[in-house]
Amino acid sequence: MAGKLDAFHEFRSRMNEKLLGKGNLQLKRFFNLDSQVYTDGALSSQVKELMGLVASAVLRCDDCITYHLLRCAEEGVTDEEFFEAFNVIFVVGGSITIPHLRRAVETLEEIREKNTKGEKAKRGNGQKGKRVKNK
Amino acid sequence: MAGKLDAFHEFRSRMNEKLLGKGNLQLKRFFNLDSQVYTDGALSSQVKELMGLVASAVLRCDDCITYHLLRCAEEGVTDEEFFEAFNVIFVVGGSITIPHLRRAVETLEEIREKNTKGEKAKRGNGQKGKRVKNK
Amino acid sequence: MAGKLDAFHEFRSRMNEKLLGKGNLQLKRFFNLDSQVYTDGALSSQVKELMGLVASAVLRCDDCITYHLLRCAEEGVTDEEFFEAFNVIFVVGGSITIPHLRRAVETLEEIREKNTKGEKAKRGNGQKGKRVKNK
Amino acid sequence: MAGKLDAFHEFRSRMNEKLLGKGNLQLKRFFNLDSQVYTDGALSSQVKELMGLVASAVLRCDDCITYHLLRCAEEGVTDEEFFEAFNVIFVVGGSITIPHLRRAVETLEEIREKNTKGEKAKRGNGQKGKRVKNK
Amino acid sequence: MAGKLDAFHEFRSRMNEKLLGKGNLQLKRFFNLDSQVYTDGALSSQVKELMGLVASAVLRCDDCITYHLLRCAEEGVTDEEFFEAFNVIFVVGGSITIPHLRRAVETLEEIREKNTKGEKAKRGNGQKGKRVKNK
Amino acid sequence: MAGKLDAFHEFRSRMNEKLLGKGNLQLKRFFNLDSQVYTDGALSSQVKELMGLVASAVLRCDDCITYHLLRCAEEGVTDEEFFEAFNVIFVVGGSITIPHLRRAVETLEEIREKNTKGEKAKRGNGQKGKRVKNK
Numbered sequence: 001m002a003g004k005l006d007a008f009h010e011f012r013s014r015m016n017e018k019l020l021g022k023g024n025l026q027l028k029r030f031f032n033l034d035s036q037v038y039t040d041g042a043l044s045s046q047v048k049e050l051m052g053l054v055a056s057a058v059l060r061c062d063d064c065i066t067y068h069l070l071r072c073a074e075e076g077v078t079d080e081e082f083f084e085a086f087n088v089i090f091v092v093g094g095s096i097t098i099p100h101l102r103r104a105v106e107t108l109e110e111i112r113e114k115n116t117k118g119e120k121a122k123r124g125n126g127q128k129g130k131r132v133k134n135k
Numbered sequence: 136m137a138g139k140l141d142a143f144h145e146f147r148s149r150m151n152e153k154l155l156g157k158g159n160l161q162l163k164r165f166f167n168l169d170s171q172v173y174t175d176g177a178l179s180s181q182v183k184e185l186m187g188l189v190a191s192a193v194l195r196c197d198d199c200i201t202y203h204l205l206r207c208a209e210e211g212v213t214d215e216e217f218f219e220a221f222n223v224i225f226v227v228g229g230s231i232t233i234p235h236l237r238r239a240v241e242t243l244e245e246i247r248e249k250n251t252k253g254e255k256a257k258r259g260n261g262q263k264g265k266r267v268k269n270k
Numbered sequence: 271m272a273g274k275l276d277a278f279h280e281f282r283s284r285m286n287e288k289l290l291g292k293g294n295l296q297l298k299r300f301f302n303l304d305s306q307v308y309t310d311g312a313l314s315s316q317v318k319e320l321m322g323l324v325a326s327a328v329l330r331c332d333d334c335i336t337y338h339l340l341r342c343a344e345e346g347v348t349d350e351e352f353f354e355a356f357n358v359i360f361v362v363g364g365s366i367t368i369p370h371l372r373r374a375v376e377t378l379e380e381i382r383e384k385n386t387k388g389e390k391a392k393r394g395n396g397q398k399g400k401r402v403k404n405k
Numbered sequence: 406m407a408g409k410l411d412a413f414h415e416f417r418s419r420m421n422e423k424l425l426g427k428g429n430l431q432l433k434r435f436f437n438l439d440s441q442v443y444t445d446g447a448l449s450s451q452v453k454e455l456m457g458l459v460a461s462a463v464l465r466c467d468d469c470i471t472y473h474l475l476r477c478a479e480e481g482v483t484d485e486e487f488f489e490a491f492n493v494i495f496v497v498g499g500s501i502t503i504p505h506l507r508r509a510v511e512t513l514e515e516i517r518e519k520n521t522k523g524e525k526a527k528r529g530n531g532q533k534g535k536r537v538k539n540k
Numbered sequence: 541m542a543g544k545l546d547a548f549h550e551f552r553s554r555m556n557e558k559l560l561g562k563g564n565l566q567l568k569r570f571f572n573l574d575s576q577v578y579t580d581g582a583l584s585s586q587v588k589e590l591m592g593l594v595a596s597a598v599l600r601c602d603d604c605i606t607y608h609l610l611r612c613a614e615e616g617v618t619d620e621e622f623f624e625a626f627n628v629i630f631v632v633g634g635s636i637t638i639p640h641l642r643r644a645v646e647t648l649e650e651i652r653e654k655n656t657k658g659e660k661a662k663r664g665n666g667q668k669g670k671r672v673k674n675k
Numbered sequence: 676m677a678g679k680l681d682a683f684h685e686f687r688s689r690m691n692e693k694l695l696g697k698g699n700l701q702l703k704r705f706f707n708l709d710s711q712v713y714t715d716g717a718l719s720s721q722v723k724e725l726m727g728l729v730a731s732a733v734l735r736c737d738d739c740i741t742y743h744l745l746r747c748a749e750e751g752v753t754d755e756e757f758f759e760a761f762n763v764i765f766v767v768g769g770s771i772t773i774p775h776l777r778r779a780v781e782t783l784e785e786i787r788e789k790n791t792k793g794e795k796a797k798r799g800n801g802q803k804g805k806r807v808k809n810k
Contacts, residue, residue, distance in 0.1 A: 015777035022754060022780070026577050026762045029569065034770050037222040037566050042215040047182055048223055051189040055227040056771065058190045058366075060466070061735070063774035064227075079427060080177040087172040087431045088183055092190040092199075094364030095439050096328075096461065099468035102420035105427070150372035157349060157375070161357045161442050164434065169365050172431050191366065193771075195601070196330070198369035214562060222566045229769030230574050231596065231733075234603035237555035240562070285642035292619065292645070296627045296712050299704065304635050307492040307701050312485040317452055318493055321459040325497040326636065328460045331600070333639035334497075350447040357442040358453055362460040362469075463636075465736070484697060492701045499634030500709050501598075501731065504738035507690035510697070577762040582755040587722055588763055591729040595767040598730045604767075620717040627712040628723055632730040632739075 005110050008066055038071070046075035050085055057086075058093035060100050066107050073111050082108060140245050143201055173206070181210035185220055192221075193228035195235055201242050208246045217243060275380050278336055308341070316345035320355055327356075328363035330370055336377050343381050352378060410515050413471055443476070451480035455490055462491075463498035465505050471512050478516050487513060545650050548606055578611070586615035590625055597626075598633035600640050606647050613651050622648060680785050683741055713746070721750035725760055732761075733768035735775050741782050748786050757783060 020028060038048045049071045056064035072082070086104070090097050155163060173183045184206045191199035207217070221239070225232050290298060308318045319341045326334035342352070356374070360367050425433060443453045454476045461469035477487070491509070495502050560568060578588045589611045596604035612622070626644070630637050695703060713723045724746045731739035747757070761779070765772050 012777065015780055018780050018784075019773075019777060023758050024762065026573055027758070027765070029573055030765055030770075033566060033569055033573070034226055034773075037219070037226045041219050042213065043185075043219045047185065048219065050178075050182065051186055051220065051223045052227060054186040054190050055193045055223065058364075059193055059227070059771050061771050061774060064771055078177065083428050083432070084172070084176050084178045084183065085186065087429065088186045088190065090364065090432070090435055091169055091172045092187060092194070092364050092366055094328075094360070094362050094367070095435075096362055096464050096466050096469055097364070098424075098439075099466060102417065102424060105420055105423050109423075147372065150375055153375050153379075154368075154372060158353050159357065161438055162353070162360070164438055165360055165365075168431055168434055168438070169368075193769075194366050196366050196369060199366055218563050218567070222564065225567070225570055225769070227769050227771055229733075229765070229767050229772070230570075231599050231601050231604055231767055232769070233559075233574075234601060237552065237559060240555055240558050244558075282642065285645055288645050288649075289638075289642060293623050294627065296708060297623070297630070299708055300630055300635075303701055303704055303708070304496050304638075307489070307496045311489050312483065313455075313489045317455065318489065320448075320452065321456055321490065321493045322497060324456045324460050325463045325493065329463055329497070329636050331636050331639060334636055348447060354442070354446050354448045354453065355456065358456045358460065361439055361442045362457060362464070463634075488698050488702070492699065495634070495702070495705055497634050497636055499598075499630065499632050499637070500705075501632055501734050501736050501739055502634070503694075503709075504736060507687065507694060510690055510693050514693075574766050577759070577766045581759050582753065583725075583759045587725065588759065590718075590722065591726055591760065591763045592767060594726040595729050595733045595763065599733055599767070618717060624712070624716050624718045624723065625726065628726045628730065631709050631712045632727060632734070 004107070005066075005070075005114065008063070012063070012067075044075075046072070046077060049075055050077065050081075054085055054089055054092075057089040057097055057100055057104070060093075060097060062100060062103055065100060065104050069104060069107050070111060073108075073115065079108070079112075139242070140201075140205075140249060143198070147198070147202075179210075181207070181212060184210055185212065185216075189220055189224055189227075192224040192232055192235055192239070195228075195232060197235060197238055200235060200239050204239060204242050205246060208243075208250065214243070214247075274377070275336075275340075275384065278333070282333070282337075314345075316342070316347060319345055320347065320351075324355055324359055324362075327359040327367055327370055327374070330363075330367060332370060332373055335370060335374050339374060339377050340381060343378075343385065349378070349382075409512070410471075410475075410519060413468070417468070417472075449480075451477070451482060454480055455482065455486075459490055459494055459497075462494040462502055462505055462509070465498075465502060467505060467508055470505060470509050474509060474512050475516060478513075478520065484513070484517075544647070545606075545610075545654065548603070552603070552607075584615075586612070586617060589615055590617065590621075594625055594629055594632075597629040597637055597640055597644070600633075600637060602640060602643055605640060605644050609644060609647050610651060613648075613655065619648070619652075679782070680741075680745075680789065683738070687738070687742075719750075721747070721752060724750050725752065725756075729760055729764055729767075732764040732772055732775055732779070735768075735772060737775060737778055740775060740779050744779060744782050745786060748783075748790065754783070754787075 016031075020031065038045055038052060049068055053065065053068035053072055056068050069082075077085075086101050090101065151166075155166065173180055173187060184203055188200065188203035188207055191203055204217075212220075221236050225236065286301075290301065308315055308322060319338055323335065323338035323342055326338055339352075347355075356371050360371065421436075425436065443450055443457060454473055458470065458473035458477055461473055474487075482490075491506050495506065556571075560571065578585055578592060589608055593605065593608035593612055596608055609622075617625075626641050630641065691706075695706065713720055713727060724743055728740065728743035728747055731743050744757075752760075761776050765776065
């Protein structure tokens with residue numbers, strides 16, 4: 001399963017580069033805007049990423065869900081918190097969101113596994129973990 | 136403008152009563168579930184209501200937006216926080232959400248006006264404000 | 271409340287006439303197709319109209335819901351059957367469909383009232399009721 | 406092609422187990438509700454599953470379409486009936502649903518093939534076929 | 541009917557002002573971006589406004605449809621061209637878009653009436669018509 | 676990567692054949708209608724295909740996007756024009772459309788590569804390129 005997240009990162013980075021390389025000024029501005037709205041402000045970055053997760057899930061975009069799961073995990077969201085967010089998702093969005101939640105649970109598992117390995121590696125060499133965020 | 140919120144409450148209460156009066160057990164269960172998922176837990180009720188607001192807005196349902204604006208205001212969400220939530224909404228959902236945000240700003244204004252009057256009334260008679268939540 | 275259904279019919283007929291009057295051959299063909307798919311076949315017209323109702327509700331179009339409520343009522347769908355269809359709607363589509371179901375219940379009430387009056391009128395003059403279908 | 410349905414079942418069962426294992430009471434209640442609304446009542450289970458199919462298709466969720474195709478087939482829906490349901494789907498939902506109908510036709514073929522083999526196997530050992538439903 | 545367009549303009553201008561007045565830098569940037577993408581470039585402003593119309597209609601937002609109908613009319617789109625755009629809309633989006641097309645035809649009529657009056661007024665005083673665009 | 680477009684064509688042709696082979700008259704009529712609305716008229720086929728692309732992208736259907744990218748390329752749409760269309764897409768539809776635009780950029784690349792090879796082959800044997808359109 002571990003290949004899924006890596007494949008997601010690889011394709012996302014490669015195609016974002018192409019989008020921005022070939023694209024115009026407006027596209028660059030939108031990408032900037034897309035980063036700015038999730039930074040700490042009156043609401044914390046964590047709460048905003050959780051909002052991004054819920055929005056992505058009720059609009060049913062698996063890639064967007066994966067991205068916000070990763071960012072939420074970086075911001076320290078616990079499994080219990082994730083499952084309460086999932087509750088809001090299926091209540092607002094209905095059973096049509098359930099297949100996306102099944103895939104979200106799989107992705108979350110992979111994220112946790114990866115982070116566990118990362119933690120062990122960090123303890124081994126005394127370095128701090130690199131943030132996954134690379135938009 | 137003050138009539139809009141009252142009309143919303145009146146129609147909502149009256150039709151929910153009819154829905155539940157004529158409806159079956161499954162409908163009652165769904166209404167119960169819909170209340171339960173927004174209660175305090177690992178995530179606060181405030182964060183969950185903000186999630187409900189964002190989900191309602193990207194799915195573009197004005198009545199749902201009005202309901203969660205009311206609940207968020209009850210949970211103490213500030214204007215600055217609301218506008219940061221609006222940022223997540225238009226970035227994820229695009230310009231198609233802007234007409235809903237225009238109406239949301241109008242609704243929010245009415246909520247603030249009403250609460251200001253309520254505050255004055257409370258101070259006058261020493262009673263605590265009644266919660267608007269009545270699902 | 272009785273004016274709502276009449277207003278719906280009036281606007282719908284008037285604008286369909288304009289759409290078809292100004293529109294091209296493709297539009298006419300689509301309108302024909304839209305009528306044909308709901309006629310009796312391997313599945314009854316009643317079942318197809320119920321499908322049309324469910325589709326309209328999960329896609330959240332109030333005018334489409336009103337139209338299919340009318341047609342379902344003509345095909346003899348009972349209140350108990352309508353509320354079981356509503357169950358499928360909110361389970362698949364989530365709480366975002368609830369405001370539409372509130373309005374559907376109001377529309378259904380008006381349809382029943384109108385038909386009750388129509389029944390009395392029919393008994394009085396011995397004539398058969400005119401079908402509402404006029405697409 | 407025969408592997409697709411098996412893969413669907415395997416992933417679905419495994420992840421539902423995880424969702425429910427890690428999830429909370431609200432998630433369990435929603436899963437129960439999701440089963441209850443499709444049982445026989447004023448409307449037959451068959452009609453409700455057809456409604457679930459139409460709702461899934463206009464909302465364009467392939468996994469949900471696969472699930473309801475399976476359940477409809479168990480309830481004895483014929484090919485002619487499926488294609489009349491498809492008519493309602495593309496008329497209400499437009500050409501955007503056509504790629505999902507292409508995949509639905511492929512899934513339906515696999516379901517029929519599997520059932521034909523199952524029928525032969527049953528006749529061979531005198532046992533009744535196991536229902537696919539396992540939510 | 542003539543009041544509808546005026547009411548649209550009035551509410552839109554008033555609430556955009558409030559949105560931008562209370563809103564933050566990100567909101568302003570999004571509004572700027574929203575203007576920039578429709579200007580003449582490799583594709584003409586007319587083609588882009590037609591794209592905006594089609595996007596608004598398949599996503600079923602009446603206010604967005606009204607805005608792009610106004611802008612398309614300013615860019616000289618003819619009735620015949622509008623109805624060919626409507627063809628793309630209902631074929632891609634299905635019958636669920638038809639109620640929005642009914643309202644679009646009504647709005648278009650009001651736009652044409654208003655422009656006819658404006659033309660007469662212009663001829664009378666020799667002034668050029670003011671563009672409706674005021675985002 | 677070159678296999679993706681071929682796989683798209685193969686599956687699309689094979690399943691359309693089955694859909695139409697097993698399907699009924701209404702389905703055939705819808706397929707005809709779906710071809711007719713994109714032909715030259717008051718608006719050029721190119722503009723209509725660009726509209727189809729924008730509609731497909733804001734409704735987020737990858738197969739529909741692929742089809743209209745192919746058709747637009749056949750109609751001579753340049754990369755600069757495509758990226759201006761992408762601007763309309765993400766502004767109207769929001770960041771939820773970005774993963775689809777990433778995949779669109781990949782598909783567009785494959786289309787350009789294929790056409791370059793085709794051009795060379797044509798020059799070699801003096802034959803005109805076969806149109807990809809085969810609905």
